[in-house]
Ligand SMILES: Nc1nc2c(ncn2[C@@H]2O[C@H](COP(=O)(O)OP(=O)(O)OP(=O)(O)O)[C@@H](O)[C@H]2O)c(=O)[nH]1
């Protein structure tokens with residue numbers, strides 16, 4: 465299945481600016497992208513990164529089989545427009561020979577695993593969505609030419625409504641790993657607690673001095689020294 469991975473390459477993860485410098489946010493975003501690409505390839509698919517700026521995958525230091533399977537295409541349009549262009553009903557796509565499903569997996573799903581992705585990709589509904597906590601759309605599969613995305617805000621609810629309007633069947637995939645996108649400082653706890661052994665994002669955060677802090681009985685992340693805020 466074609467798996468599109470949108471990536472905001474220029475100034476990623478601005479909502480983490482209170483705890484990470486610009487260069488660090490970039491490094492964490494690239495580490496999460498690497499983890500997502502490994503999970504997609506581990507699930508048996510070839511990811512296509514749709515990046516807002518040129519991106520050399522060689523610099524991500526991916527395992528050989530991941531580097532060999534992944535590709536990058538540059539698209540400076542908005543997230544919604546760049547994704548819609550690649551869905552079954554998008555520009556240049558024809559439905560005459562049947563529909564090739566397209567999956568869209570966000571690059572900030574640091575906990576994604578091959579198993580979690582396979583559960584999404586193995587669905588058969590016209591549209592299958594793995595919502596994010598808070599109402600976003602972290603990953604989806606589209607098998608209907610009439611369906612188009614409209615990201616931001618409570619896009620999960622918007623996408624349910626769009627599916628209904630175009631007569632597409634819809635399945636919601638209940639997945640902790642796919643529901644956890646890393647947007648805000650509190651989300652970093654999830655990376656440190658649930659990140660896979662050897663994954664890049666938890667390693668990157670630990671290198672930046674982040675660690676789990678449960679001293680007062682509540683779990684948070686703390687950072688050694690006084691880094692981060694710009
Ligand atoms: N191709 C493309 N990808 C985007 C764009 N905006 C966001 N993304 C990607 O879409 C996914 C979800 O976006 P966000 O959670 O808003 O990520 P972000 O823009 O890096 O983070 P914030 O600056 O905090 O909003 C991530 O994989 C981003 O890299 C865009 O305009 N074009």
Ligand SMILES: C[C@H](OP(=O)(O)O)C(=O)O
Pocket residue numbers: 543596599600601602614615616617618619620645647
């Ligand atoms: C792109 C957006 O992501 P969020 O801002 O919710 O992380 C969405 O899922 O609609």
